[in-house]
Amino acid sequence: MLGGLCYAELGTVIPESGAEFIYILRTVGKGVAFMFVFSFIIVMRPASATGIALSFAEYVVAPFYNGCTPPQLVLKCIAAGAIVVLAIVNCLSVRLATLIQVVSMVVKMLALAVIILGGVVMLFQGNTRSFDNSFEGTNVGVSSIGIAFYQGLWSYDGWNTLNYLTEELKHPEVRVSQFIIHKLN
Numbered sequence: 771m772l773g774g775l776c777y778a779e780l781g782t783v784i785p786e787s788g789a790e791f792i793y794i795l796r797t798v799g800k801g802v803a804f805m806f807v808f809s810f811i812i813v814m815r816p817a818s819a820t821g822i823a824l825s826f827a828e829y830v831v832a833p834f835y836n837g838c839t840p841p842q843l844v845l846k847c848i849a850a851g852a853i854v855v856l857a858i859v860n861c862l863s864v865r866l867a868t869l870i871q872v873v874s875m876v877v878k879m880l881a882l883a884v885i886i887l888g889g890v891v892m893l894f895q896g897n898t899r900s901f902d903n904s905f906e907g908t909n910v911g912v913s914s915i916g917i918a919f920y921q922g923l924w925s926y927d928g929w930n931t932l933n934y935l936t937e938e939l940k941h942p943e944v945r946v947s948q949f950i951i952h953k954l955n
Contacts, residue, residue: 774929781933789933823849 777789786792790810795803827848831840860867923929 773923777930777933781936785936787933787935787937789930789936819853820849823852826852 780793784792784796788795791803791807794806824845827845828840830848831844834840856867859870
């Protein structure tokens with residue numbers, strides 16, 4: 771939450787697109803900003819995409835390996851295939867990529883709505899035995915709480931994304947037309 775609030779503050783104080791790169795560039799200088807962007811493009815973004823693709827692969831192959839863990843080679847091949855397919859879709863059509871994102875978001879929201887409504891119905895029917903001793907055996911060590919916060923931040927990583935497009939939010943139609951006119955000249 772504090773990270774999100776800091777990014778909101780930085781986005782209003784430095785209203786330029788680029789997020790971390792611009793903040794580092796304005797505060798520390800070109801050298802450190804370049805090192806950040808270089809490591810971000812070479813290490814951080816691909817590692818994040820790989821983690822997401824591997825999670826996707828685990829869910830895709832789980833029905834085919836009921837009761838046992840799937841081979842790592844299968845997971846890695848499915849994950850690599852997913853990354854390649856998404857790269858091809860993004861290269862072919864931005865509209866298609868946007869449509870895929872919107873459709874997947876709607877499917878996720880519908881799945882969450884079904885889960886939530888099913889839980890509410892079960893509660894109203896009196897099925898509360900899951901809440902009996904629900905925190906029994908819970909590990910409340912500092913490291914476990916830290917890992918839980920980290921996993922939560924990684925799962926909901928949208929809190930810093932808006933700052934990549936700060937300039938375009940004020941008058942996007944003017945910004946785009948200025949960009950096009952500049953490129954045509």
